[in-house]
Amino acid sequence: MPPRRNPTREVTIGSIMIGGGQPVVVQSMCATKTTDVEACVAQIEALAAAGAGVVRLAADRPEDVEALRAVHDRTGANLAVDLQENYRLAEELAPLVQKIRYNPGHLYHFERQRPWQDKVKEIVDAAVRHDCAIRIGVNCGSVDPAKRAQFDADDHVGPMLASALEHCALLGDLGFTRYCVSLKDSHPFRVIEANRRFAAQQPEVPLHLGVTEAGMPPEGVTKTRMALGPLLAEGIGDTIRVSLTLPAAEKVQEIEAGRQILVDVAAGRFDASAEPVMPPTEPQGLNIISCPSCARVENEAFIDLARRIRDMTRYAADEPITIAVMGCRVNGPGETDDADLGVWCGPKTVHLKRSGEPLGTFGYDEILARLKTELDRLIAQRRS
Numbered sequence: 025m026p027p028r029r030n031p032t033r034e035v036t037i038g039s040i041m042i043g044g045g046q047p048v049v050v051q052s053m054c055a056t057k058t059t060d061v062e063a064c065v066a067q068i069e070a071l072a073a074a075g076a077g078v079v080r081l082a083a084d085r086p087e088d089v090e091a092l093r094a095v096h097d098r099t100g101a102n103l104a105v106d107l108q109e110n111y112r113l114a115e116e117l118a119p120l121v122q123k124i125r126y127n128p129g130h131l132y133h134f135e136r137q138r139p140w141q142d143k144v145k146e147i148v149d150a151a152v153r154h155d156c157a158i159r160i161g162v163n164c165g166s167v168d169p170a171k172r173a174q175f176d177a178d179d180h181v182g183p184m185l186a187s188a189l190e191h192c193a194l195l196g197d198l199g200f201t202r203y204c205v206s207l208k209d210s211h212p213f214r215v216i217e218a219n220r221r222f223a224a225q226q227p228e229v230p231l232h233l234g235v236t237e238a239g240m241p242p243e244g245v246t247k248t249r250m251a252l253g254p255l256l257a258e259g260i261g262d263t264i265r266v267s268l269t270l271p272a273a274e275k276v277q278e279i280e281a282g283r284q285i286l287v288d289v290a291a292g293r294f295d296a297s298a299e300p301v302m303p304p305t306e307p308q309g310l311n312i313i314s315c316p317s318c319a320r321v322e323n324e325a326f327i328d329l330a331r332r333i334r335d336m337t338r339y340a341a342d343e344p345i346t347i348a349v350m351g352c353r354v355n356g357p358g359e360t361d362d363a364d365l366g367v368w369c370g371p372k373t374v375h376l377k378r379s380g381e382p383l384g385t386f387g388y389d390e391i392l393a394r395l396k397t398e399l400d401r402l403i404a405q406r407r408s
């Protein structure tokens with residue numbers, strides 16, 4: 025018997041619908057440069073052929089808009105655009121896609137004096153004019169600073185939830201209901217808590233589920249299953265994405281992993297009736313979080329570096345330490361702040377941080393040895 029589904033409202037995204045009891049849609053995102061039209065079209069077609077109901081691309085600059093225009097003309101797949109930090113592109117992008125994703129925490133980068141409500145209204149107006157859905161995409165690494173400031177530093181879920189609810193209220197005031205929400209964290213249990221609490225308060229809003237920066241397979245798939253399996257079994261979730269650190273050519277693995285989770289939920293392999301186990305708030309062993317890469321990756325060596333870091337750190341598998349590995353200098357600095365050791369990749373160099381404090385910049389051929397030194401130092405300190 026298919027699992028029970030929460031009675032969310034139906035939201036149309038091009039040729040598909042999410043919510044309202046429709047089958048859960050699996051989606052993914054291009055890791056190709058948005059300006060590389062050939063590569064984007066090839067990746068979109070591969071993901072769609074593997075079962076992606078929606079494929080997302082990132083757009084930040086006017087040249088990305090031009091590229092998306094060319095991509096739009098060459099594919100029939102349902103496209104979503106990630107506005108990243110440049111909400112001002114919404115009006116130009118909306119005619120080219122079926123869904124716009126904006127991040128409430130990224131509305132501050134342009135025109136800081138302008139109220140965020142006005143910026144959201146501009147996005148909503150573009151969506152209405154061009155027949156688009158919207159996703160309010162809240163992410164643990166880039167939560168609205170105003171919301172972050174209202175909660176204790178160790179409360180990760182509260183600020184995400186407050187931000188999402190605030191934006192739902194605004195969209196409601198604007199009379200716009202064609203939207204879904206995501207609350208993503210790199211910690212599977214926080215994803216469960218955030219989505220359970222959101223679903224309890226806004227049961228009619230469709231949810232897009234995912235664990236952000238889940239890492240490399242197989243660990244990244246395991247983390248995602250830990251979060252999405254129980255939620256889906258409870259009826260929470262209308263569309264999912266498995267975010268894995270993979271080269272662009274292997275991104276279809278995200279769709280395969282997502283489809284397998286749905287098969288397992290339908291087969292009852294996640295027990296919705298079981299009492300939720302109190303989750304550990306800290307990782308029990310070495311926890312590597314790494315971003316899935318996107319158009320912003322500045323050096324292809326990022327994926328290989330993430331793999332080498334995983335291999336190099338295997339000797340510390342039992343240490344309760346989190347290492348974050350990020351692919352760009354835009355989100356990398358912020359999204360490595362909470363990790364014990366953070367690495368974010370620029371075009372030619374790699375930046376290393378310890379507990380949010382910068383330790384320096386190293387060559388791609390130097391960073392592994394320096395990271396090992398810091399890891400050994402951290403282990404020795406914690407044991408002393």
Ligand code: SF4
Nearest residue numbers: 315317318351352355
């Ligand atoms: S950290 Fe940068 S490269 Fe990685 S997914 Fe986020 S925006 Fe893309």
